[in-house]
Amino acid sequence: MSSHREAPEISMDPVADSTDLYAFVSPDQPDTVTLIANYIPLQEPAGGPNFYQFGDSVRYEIHVDNDGDGLADITYRFTFTSRLRDPETFLYNTGPITSLNSPNWNSRQFYSVRRLMPGDGTGTELGKDLACPPCNIGPLSTPHYASLAASAVHDLGSGIKVFAGQRAEGFYVDLGAIFDLGDLRPFENLHAQYGMHVFSSPAPGVNATNGLNVHSIGLQVPITELVQKGASGVSDPKSVIGVWTTASRQSASVFDATTGKTVSTGPFRQVSRLGNPLINEVIIALGDKDRWNTLPPAGDKQFAHYYAHPGLAAALPALYPGVFPNLAALVKSGKARADLEAILLTGIPGGIISGFQNNTGPVLSDMLRLNTAIKPSNSPNILGLLGGDLAGFPNGRRVFDDIVTVELRAVAGLTYALVDKSFTPDAAASKVTDGLTDTSVKAPYLSTFPYLGVPYSGFYNPS
Amino acid sequence: MAAAADAPRAHPSPAEPVIVHVRDLRSGEMDVFAGESKTRLHDPALAARLAHSVR
Numbered sequence: 001m002s003s004h005r006e007a008p009e010i011s012m013d014p015v016a017d018s019t020d021l022y023a024f025v026s027p028d029q030p031d032t033v034t035l036i037a038n039y040i041p042l043q044e045p046a047g048g049p050n051f052y053q054f055g056d057s058v059r060y061e062i063h064v065d066n067d068g069d070g071l072a073d074i075t076y077r078f079t080f081t082s083r084l085r086d087p088e089t090f091l092y093n094t095g096p097i098t099s100l101n102s103p104n105w106n107s108r109q110f111y112s113v114r115r116l117m118p119g120d121g122t123g124t125e126l127g128k129d130l131a132c133p134p135c136n137i138g139p140l141s142t143p144h145y146a147s148l149a150a151s152a153v154h155d156l157g158s159g160i161k162v163f164a165g166q167r168a169e170g171f172y173v174d175l176g177a178i179f180d181l182g183d184l185r186p187f188e189n190l191h192a193q194y195g196m197h198v199f200s201s202p203a204p205g206v207n208a209t210n211g212l213n214v215h216s217i218g219l220q221v222p223i224t225e226l227v228q229k230g231a232s233g234v235s236d237p238k239s240v241i242g243v244w245t246t247a248s249r250q251s252a253s254v255f256d257a258t259t260g261k262t263v264s265t266g267p268f269r270q271v272s273r274l275g276n277p278l279i280n281e282v283i284i285a286l287g288d289k290d291r292w293n294t295l296p297p298a299g300d301k302q303f304a305h306y307y308a309h310p311g312l313a314a315a316l317p318a319l320y321p322g323v324f325p326n327l328a329a330l331v332k333s334g335k336a337r338a339d340l341e342a343i344l345l346t347g348i349p350g351g352i353i354s355g356f357q358n359n360t361g362p363v364l365s366d367m368l369r370l371n372t373a374i375k376p377s378n379s380p381n382i383l384g385l386l387g388g389d390l391a392g393f394p395n396g397r398r399v400f401d402d403i404v405t406v407e408l409r410a411v412a413g414l415t416y417a418l419v420d421k422s423f424t425p426d427a428a429a430s431k432v433t434d435g436l437t438d439t440s441v442k443a444p445y446l447s448t449f450p451y452l453g454v455p456y457s458g459f460y461n462p463s
Numbered sequence: 464m465a466a467a468a469d470a471p472r473a474h475p476s477p478a479e480p481v482i483v484h485v486r487d488l489r490s491g492e493m494d495v496f497a498g499e500s501k502t503r504l505h506d507p508a509l510a511a512r513l514a515h516s517v518r
Contacts, residue, residue, distance in 0.1 A: 252482040252496035263480045354505030 205435025
């Protein structure tokens with residue numbers, strides 16, 4: 001998945017597990033950027049009576065680098081607090097929840113937001129005691145869910161909006177096939193199948209995340225708050241920001257059997273990280289995934305060999321014999337994948353794609369890079385830059401972008417021709433996909449903040 | 464005894480948990496966690512007393 005359960009250690013700590021990160025110029029507020037970090041993967045909507053919540057003991061952060069060093073210049077920190085109205089009942093709610101302060105809502109969660117910048121100590125509190133919405137339970141418990149959740153979009157002043165709570169999973173991927181030894185259903189008849197002859201014809205993709213929810217932390221911020229002063233125009237390096245999210249926990253914990261609670265203390269240490277999608281999932285090797293999660297992007301030079309020689313690029317020709325001959329030759333040559341290094345570790349310099357750059361300089365750092373001077377597209381293409389849409393991935397990432405297909409095609413060699421004109425991508429490199437699009441997601445995306453769809457209710461899902 | 468603090472801080476309040484991780488009993492290397500701080504100590508005698516207190 002994009003980053004769901006992507007590393008051994010974090011797969012055992014779902015509330016701290018970042019799943020997806022989005023950064024884009026807001027289509028309906030183009031003087032702002034929307035940043036969304038998703039956590040708590042694969043939520044089965046009926047998962048009560050203790051429905052999903054952020055971790056009170058987890059420090060969630062969204063970081064922005066605006067000078068290209070792979071270190072945070074601005075950090076937005078989110079801290080959550082759960083409260084029970086009535087500890088004597090076993091119920092999440094004792095009647096319909098029709099407002100954020102409903103007396104029927106027993107198990108609530110609130111949060112604070114701080115903005116931290118280097119040298120400003122504990123930073124600035126942007127908001128506190130902000131209410132999360134409840135989870136979407138069903139027609140009796142949460143009868144007007146869409147409007148109820150919309151009331152949990154908080155205006156913090158100075159053009160900043162925030163939302164933290166459950167949303168429909170917007171990331172679509174055919175997990176069941178991909179994790180079955182790299183099967184892509186639309187091409188599975190071409191798969192080597194280990195001689196078992198299981199598939200004889202192509203099949204449509206299956207969206208494994210359909211009907212599941214996540215928890216989103218969304219922030220809409222004026223562009224001028226994120227970029228360096230004086231940023232002007234697409235070609236100006238100051239227009240580019242790098243974004244990543246982290247979750248941290250205190251270093252020491254013990255389970256106190258007398259209270260039945262875990263006690264934590266000590267300095268916070270990073271346990272989860274996410275910049276570009278699918279990186280710790282697919283690019284970083286199993287033995288390094290946990291360590292990758294503890295580090296800032298500034299140290300990613302040590303992982304550059306994974307980007308330069310991705311295992312997936314070597315696997316594709318083996319899994320699909322005869323389909324990727326030019327990719328096979330490229331892998332055999334041992335040449336570094338300078339295209340992937342540029343897209344994922346430095347940003348794409350000017351002069352390669354007409355009218356575009358999102359380069360942040362020489363520091364190799366895995367960040368979601370967004371050129372904030374690129375206006376939102378009136379007719380978005382889910383393939384982003386590969387589809388000729390400069391406002392989409394890997395120029396940031398929008399909620400509906402098909403990052404699985406984009407990265408599959410890039411790894412398959414489609415983008416290598418950008419850095420080596422003598423290379424001819426295989427015909428399959430521009431066709432390979434897991435067979436899904438944004439229409440594979442049941443819950444419609446929203447046209448306004450927080451853009452991810454209304455979460456699926458436990459009553460109706462599964463149906 | 465030698466100490467190296469991860470971050471300077473005041474003494475923990477009585478209500479605050481303090482967790483000690485004895486990393487190496489022989490050298491007495493241990494980490495003391497309190498609040499948002501960690502202090503590394505080297506105190507073989509204290510480490511031995513802590514170990515002996517476990518029944």
